[in-house]
Each structure stands twice: as structure tokens, then as C-alpha cells.
Amino acid sequence: MLKRKDSYVVAVVGATGAVGEEMVLILEERDFPVKELRVFASERSLGKKIEFRSNEIPVETLNEDSFKGIDIALFSAGAERSKIWAPVAVRSGCVVIDNSSQWRMEPDVPLVVPEVNAHDLTWHKGIIANPNCSTIQMVVALKPIHDVARIKRIVVTTFQSVSGTGKKAMDELLQQTTDLLNFRDIKCNVYPHQIAFNVLPHIDKFLENGYTKEEMKMVNETKKIMGDPSIRVTATTVRVPVFRCHSESVNIETEKKLTANEVRAILAGAPGIIVFDAPEKNVYPLPVHVAGKDEVYVGRVREDESVENGINMWIVADNLRKGAALNAVQIAEKLIEMAS
Numbered sequence: 259m260l261k262r263k264d265s266y267v268v269a270v271v272g273a274t275g276a277v278g279e280e281m282v283l284i285l286e287e288r289d290f291p292v293k294e295l296r297v298f299a300s301e302r303s304l305g306k307k308i309e310f311r312s313n314e315i316p317v318e319t320l321n322e323d324s325f326k327g328i329d330i331a332l333f334s335a336g337a338e339r340s341k342i343w344a345p346v347a348v349r350s351g352c353v354v355i356d357n358s359s360q361w362r363m364e365p366d367v368p369l370v371v372p373e374v375n376a377h378d379l380t381w382h383k384g385i386i387a388n389p390n391c392s393t394i395q396m397v398v399a400l401k402p403i404h405d406v407a408r409i410k411r412i413v414v415t416t417f418q419s420v421s422g423t424g425k426k427a428m429d430e431l432l433q434q435t436t437d438l439l440n441f442r443d444i445k446c447n448v449y450p451h452q453i454a455f456n457v458l459p460h461i462d463k464f465l466e467n468g469y470t471k472e473e474m475k476m477v478n479e480t481k482k483i484m485g486d487p488s489i490r491v492t493a494t495t496v497r498v499p500v501f502r503c504h505s506e507s508v509n510i511e512t513e514k515k516l517t518a519n520e521v522r523a524i525l526a527g528a529p530g531i532i533v534f535d536a537p538e539k540n541v542y543p544l545p546v547h548v549a550g551k552d553e554v555y556v557g558r559v560r561e562d563e564s565v566e567n568g569i570n571m572w573i574v575a576d577n578l579r580k581g582a583a584l585n586a587v588q589i590a591e592k593l594i595e596m597a598s
């Protein structure tokens with residue numbers, strides 16, 4: 259459990275990555291009570307420095323003693339690193355907020371989106387998991403609807419940006435785009451196919467059941483976060499040539515009938531959501547507008563006329579902020595609020 263203090267020694271593990279860099283920025287932006295910031299990455303980054311509050315902090319590599327004296331560690335260096343180092347950090351008395359998929363479905367690890375299930379933070383045993391980016395933005399929008407009308411089934415298709423895969427994927431989209439516009443051959447290193455000017459129905463590994471791992475994360479994590487295993491969920495996750503922000507087409511069936519206006523009113527009153535829905539003025543959420551924003555944007559709310567109690571909507575959020583770094587920092591803020 260986190261002890262109440264005026265300020266904390268905070269670590270960012272994976273600080274040179276797409277998510278880690280955003281974590282450092284957000285800690286500074288939100289004036290998080292940081293007494294000292296420690297930044298970790300791989301050996302490749304030794305010699306690099308990370309700027310925080312006008313100080314240059316040298317990047318360190320991890321060892322068994324790294325976490326001594328650290329209160330809160332934000333991990334974003336891949337599942338393999340989390341598997342090895344999160345338990346080491348916990349043994350040093352650190353609270354770990356982990357962005358990887360390593361611990362999310364462990365029964366004794368809370369999987370938390372503060373707007374939805376902050377109450378699950380009370381039973382953590384040192385590790386708290388940050389959900390998958392696509393799941394986070396979906397449950398922020400669906401929980402307030404579930405509370406009013408009980409969601410029975412969710413059908414979601416995602417349009418996910420390349421920053422979800424990390425820095426190398428952002429470089430690959432930029433390089434392929436430049437090469438194609440200059441009539442040069444392209445290279446595919448990160449994705450199995452060309453991503454520039456293309457759409458790939460494939461995120462993370464394929465599983466035995468024909469779904470991808472990313473799709474099954476959405477199915478399983480949604481039930482855990484919402485605390486309701488009876489919600490039926492099916493997902494198709496798609497990579498699109500966008501740098502930042504995941505978009506989602508979401509169809510839900512509810513037990514109680516809701517009109518589109520009622521859904522907009524529920525969402526407008528819920529935390530962390532901006533209803534951006536005036537199609538007559540071409541107003542709907544777009545990745546280029548939502549990039550850099552903290553809230554989950556919802557538009558295109560309409561009744562699904564093919565079923566009894568159905569609603570369609572379009573949900574966009576910045577995957578590096580609410581989908582990853584911001585949610586992790588918000589978890590840390592909640593832990594501090596709850597500390598005694």
C-alpha cells in the first residue's frame with residue numbers, strides 16, 4: 259500500500275519509448291507530486307537524458323537494486339520486462355502501475371480505469387495493471403450506459419493508430435509514406451504488410467480461435483473492468499495508417515431501451531467524456547482533433563434500427579494519453595488520494 263507523503267520518488271521504466279515519453283510529460287503537466295524522477299530503459303539508451311521540469315535526468319538500466327527507495331513505478335517497457343522486473347520492484351516496497359499485457363488478467367491484479375472501477379484499487383498487492391488502449395476508451399464510454407440500462411452485448415471494430423505499437427512503427431509509417439511518394443521500394447519490418455495507404459485486419463498475434471490477441475484482450479478486459487462477466491463482447495481490431503488516436507465503431511444492445519438523446523445526455527454527464535456529435539455541421543470525433551487531448555470523444559450516436567434496444571456510436575481517444583500514459587498517472591493520483 260502507498261503511504262501518504264507530500265511527494266514521491268517516481269520511476270518510469272521504458273522512459274525513452276512512445277508511452278514512457280508521454281508519461282514523463284504528463285507527470286510534469288499535471289504537477290504530480292514528484293520528489294525525484296528516475297528513468298529507465300535498455301542499454302541502447304545509456305548516455306541519453308530525459309528532460310523533466312527543466313532538469314536533464316540520465317537514463318539508467320535495471321538491476322536488482324534499482325527500485326530501492328522508489329515509491330511508485332510506471333512500467334512501459336514490454337511484457338517481458340514487466341514479467342521479470344515488476345515483482346522485483348514490489349519486493350523493494352514499490353507500487354507498480356504496469357502498462358503491458360503481462361499481469362492484466364491475473365485474478366489478484368486489479369485492472370483499472372479510474373472513471374470506471376477506482377474501487378478495485380483497494381485490493382492491490384503491489385501491481386496494478388493498466389488496460390489495453392482500445393479497451394480503456396471503450397469502457398469509459400460504456401460504463402455510464404451500463405449503469406443506467408445494462409449492456410447485454412457489444413460489437414466493436416477498431417481503427418488503431420501505429421503509435422500503439424511503439425516508436426518503430428511510427429517510423430515505419432513515415433518512411434513507407436515518404437518512399438511511396440518518391441516512387442521508391444518500401445521495407446516492411448514492424449508489420450507483415452505495407453501500412454502506408456493500407457488497412458490491416460491484424461493487431462498482435464493470431465490465436466487458435468481465429469481472433470487476434472488484441473481482440474481477445476478487448477473481450478476479456480472489458481468484462482473484468484466492468485465487473486460483469488455476463489456482458490457478451492466480440493471485437494475486430496484493425497490497424498490504419500494514422501499516427502495517433504484509436505477510433506472505434508461500437509454497437510451495443512441494452513436491456514432497457516435508450517434513445518440516442520438519452521445516450522448523449524448520459525455521456526455528457528459522465529467523467530472523462532466529451533460528446534462531439536453534430537453531424538449536420540460535420541461535427542464528429544476525428545483522430546487529428548483528438549490527438550493530444552485527455553478525454554474520450556464520442557459522436558455519431560444513433561439508434562440501431564435492426565434490433566430492439568440497440569445503439570451505435572463512434573469513439574475516439576488518444577491512445578498514448580488516455581489509452582496508456584494518462585490512465586497510468588490517473589491511477590497513481592487515485593492511489594495517493596486513497597493513501598493513509
Ligand code: NAP
Nearest residue numbers: 272274275276277299300303334335336358390391424425
Ligand atoms: P516503444 O516505443 O517501443 O518503447 C519501448 C520502451 O521499452 C523503450 O523505452 C525501451 O528502451 C524500453 N525497453 C526495451 N527493452 C528494455 C529492457 N530490456 N530494459 C529496460 N527497458 C527496455 O514501445 P511503447 O509503445 O512505448 O510501449 C511500451 C509498452 O507499453 C509495451 O509493453 C506495450 O505493450 C505497452 N503499451 C500499452 C498500451 C496500452 O494498451 N495501454 C499501449 C501502448 C503500449 P530503449 O529506447 O532503450 O530501447
Ligand code: 12T
Nearest residue numbers: 357358359390391422423462
Ligand atoms: N500490440 O498493451 O500494437 O496489450 O497497438 C497495446 C497496443 C499491444 C497492449 C498495438 C499491442 C498492446 C498494441
